[in-house]
Amino acid sequence: MNTKTLTQAACEVLATPEPIDKIRLTYAYGKAWKNGTIVDIGNTTPSSRPARPDKPVLCAPADMPKRSTGGGKRRINLIHAIAHIELNAIDLGWDAIARFGPSLPKAFSDDWVQIAMDEAVHFELLEQRLNELDARYGDLPAHDGLWEAAEKTSDDILARMALAPMLLEARGLDTTPGTVKKLRTNGDDATADIMERIGEEEIDHVAAGVRWFEYVCKVRSLKPVPTFKNLVATHFKGKIKPPFNTEARTRAKMSTGYYDSNA
Ligand SMILES: [Fe+2]
Numbered sequence: 001m002n003t004k005t006l007t008q009a010a011c012e013v014l015a016t017p018e019p020i021d022k023i024r025l026t027y028a029y030g031k032a033w034k035n036g037t038i039v040d041i042g043n044t045t046p047s048s049r050p051a052r053p054d055k056p057v058l059c060a061p062a063d064m065p066k067r068s069t070g071g072g073k074r075r076i077n078l079i080h081a082i083a084h085i086e087l088n089a090i091d092l093g094w095d096a097i098a099r100f101g102p103s104l105p106k107a108f109s110d111d112w113v114q115i116a117m118d119e120a121v122h123f124e125l126l127e128q129r130l131n132e133l134d135a136r137y138g139d140l141p142a143h144d145g146l147w148e149a150a151e152k153t154s155d156d157i158l159a160r161m162a163l164a165p166m167l168l169e170a171r172g173l174d175t176t177p178g179t180v181k182k183l184r185t186n187g188d189d190a191t192a193d194i195m196e197r198i199g200e201e202e203i204d205h206v207a208a209g210v211r212w213f214e215y216v217c218k219v220r221s222l223k224p225v226p227t228f229k230n231l232v233a234t235h236f237k238g239k240i241k242p243p244f245n246t247e248a249r250t251r252a253k254m255s256t257g258y259y260d261s262n263a
């Protein structure tokens with residue numbers, strides 16, 4: 001038995017700056033939790049921001065190079081931007097465990113351990129693809145929007161589930177099919193295959209978000225859809241805009257009332 005608790009393991013991953021080490025620890029602690037080597041959740045609180053490597057430089061979303069699926073440099077911009085999201089998503093998984101796991105059933109931590117491990121695979125696939133294209137993660141600036149959303153929602157599980165999996169990751173479900181199609185049109189099947197796999201696996205992440213959001217709403221006797229809408233209005237500047245990938249959202253058991261104002 002490992003004397004480390006799951007929240008200690010989570011905080012260690014969060015405090016690890018280099019992606020290669022963060023990923024190694026994610027797989028090691030994820031496996032240890034799954035096979036019962038780590039048993040206790042514990043109660044260790046992470047710092048507000050995870051450790052990050054020196055590069056990429058983080059900048060404001062408005063200063064970011066435009067994402068595109070076109071050739072050469074623009075394609076690298078796209079893959080780099082998504083790799084950065086996946087790295088943040090690894091930390092979001094562990095952060096959710098450390099902040100909210102101790103007060104929820106064990107199944108919550110089971111879900112977020114699996115999500116952190118999936119995100120580590122996603123990052124590795126994109127990083128390999130960057131390397132094939134003679135680029136590296138860190139070559140380009142990246143923006144900090146995802147972690148800003150994480151910090152705004154660090155004290156409330158409902159706000160976190162609403163903003164991260166149910167709003168931002170669900171947005172990814174909407175945009176991925178178009179990205180895949182454009183990549184294929186441009187002849188980049190290798191990147192398209194990775195994006196397609198990521199899009200498929202993200203459905204489970206959105207589903208976990210919906211499941212735990214609705215679980216906590218039930219515990220607190222709140223109505224899920226209006227609660228979600230209030231939280232989005234409080235924490236999110238933009239609007240939830242179509243087109244929606246209704247098929248993928250439905251597979252994630254997200255009812256249309258959450259996102260379609262006409263539903
Ligand atoms: Fe992912």
Ligand SMILES: [Fe+2]
Nearest residue numbers: 089169202205
């Ligand atoms: Fe995800």
